[in-house]
Amino acid sequence: TRNIELAVVAGDGIGTEVVEQGLTVLEAALADSDVKVATTDFDLGARRWHATGETLTDETLAAIKGHDAILLGAIGDPTVPSGVLERGLLLKLRFALDHYVNLRPNKLYEGVASPLANPGDVDFVVVREGTEGPYVGNGGSIRTGTPHEVATEVSLNTAFGVERVVRYAFEKAANRERKHLTLVHKHNVLVNAGHLWRRTVEAVNAEFPEVTTDYLHVDAATIFLVTKPSRFDVIVTDNLFGDIITDEAAAITGGMGLAGSANINPDGTFPSMFEPIHGSAPDIAGQGKADPTATVLSVSMLLDHLGLADEAARIERAVAADLAERGTSVRTTAEVGADLAARVRR
């Protein structure tokens, strides 16, 4: 028997609802195996903050570190000042656990309607850097709230940080059929950060001669995502550009209800974290309306990361079959979870 210790951070809003279904499908996928999952719930997010003023204490972080992986629902609530939970909890987890790869696959499944008239065959993955760039929290302001306020945000980029994520992206690309890597940045304006990224891609390419590469400015990338998304295979990009283009990418492949993601620490020093890329959606929370498919796909990525490739593939096939047959028909959160679990068990 193999025991997996799973930290569960269901979080805010629809987070709890989708995570419940994610766990149902996880259980179904492991039902016949000798893998056992023990979950620990961490009550983090808006409720905790309101009750205690805490976002993520050192003790909690240490406890989470003791697990093999993390399943996260969604973080954020309008009753909490913007940035408090995002910076103090979600980004703190990504940074403290050195999740330098934020992996976001985008696939237009059969049965799913794209808002694009002619989407073509969309199947690419975005490798978003997760521990650097404009997300480092290195900003400040003076004379705040006065007519003389100056506010800054600093994007920090290191050769160490860029190279490791670029190498990961090349490895991904080398293992895919098309073996193509697109760097997305804005090196004609952000010349310092941009040229570091560019030089790094050129240098690491030497280790992966079988991978072809090209480059797009982030603004041009947003165009191709609507005019020719089939051109993409693997995209590597920085933390902020990755945030932006993965939401657009999710939109063209059927929406936030279908987009899973993995925050990976490839070294294995810390547990990796799996989460739908959607937010806590307070407007529909508690109504059983949220689509748990994104969370279920994140669970598939979790299993894959833990070396359970067959179980991961079974979940992905279940999602594909479910979408092909039922499309994004109106079912409750629990119904979708039950349908997917049933398919996985078969």
Next chain:
Amino acid sequence: TRNIELAVVAGDGIGTEVVEQGLTVLEAALADSDVKVATTDFDLGARRWHATGETLTDETLAAIKGHDAILLGAIGDPTVPSGVLERGLLLKLRFALDHYVNLRPNKLYEGVASPLANPGDVDFVVVREGTEGPYVGNGGSIRTGTPHEVATEVSLNTAFGVERVVRYAFEKAANRERKHLTLVHKHNVLVNAGHLWRRTVEAVNAEFPEVTTDYLHVDAATIFLVTKPSRFDVIVTDNLFGDIITDEAAAITGGMGLAGSANINPDGTFPSMFEPIHGSAPDIAGQGKADPTATVLSVSMLLDHLGLADEAARIERAVAADLAERGTSVRTTAEVGADLAARVRR
């Protein structure tokens, strides 16, 4: 007779081709009026840089400042290191001439195919800040080219700079039918800059109680641009987010061939600059394939800015009629220019 001194920076690639047609239509629009335009060509861009190493000298900048307005084609060429012309010429013009409003209208004209299956009625304008944010060029790198490189980019934001562009956006919104303003930023991560923007929008809203506002994170904005672009009326955003979303916006309204823009110094201290938002497109340069419509629409904005609202409207109507009748059928650059000029003359 009124004399307009127009500085023309045709620039690189297709820039010269589209500007030629822009000027043809400008002439047609003023044919019956007592407004005379005197143009001065400024040979700037890749050719000049290769010949002299210069991007924009103080003398040239001073000469340009002596004009009433600037018509710009496109800047940039693969033979010039990335950033040299963008930072040294295009952005230098925008910053030196204090073009703090970068106005980018987006309208889905009848006859134009959108890549979206159900675009709806799209008609909004993006007010992009033009002199601050991550575009200030305040970055650097140490140990460049070594494994210990650190590269930074600093986003600088001031109450002064944010407030003036936000006020401009409110004025725009107040003069439109829907009177709605959407702030696009990422204040849950870029908390310092983001909260300055947010507080400023709240404060200036008091002066424009008739304008309703909402807020979208930039990632969410990229979603709505493909799922429900009709929701937007006026968007106000920072320099980098504006760059990104206006390309996506152009893509959903028929592409870069149709997207004009204005870099405005509302104070009138310096000449404003009008340019298509597309680049120099070296791949199709010199082939008469470029669509000059974006430049023609920029010329319309130029006339409007100079107080020639009727002439501006005539050009816009000509474009609308041309698109409604011919769509984006395959015509040469010169044919489109001639067709539009003929319609304007009628």
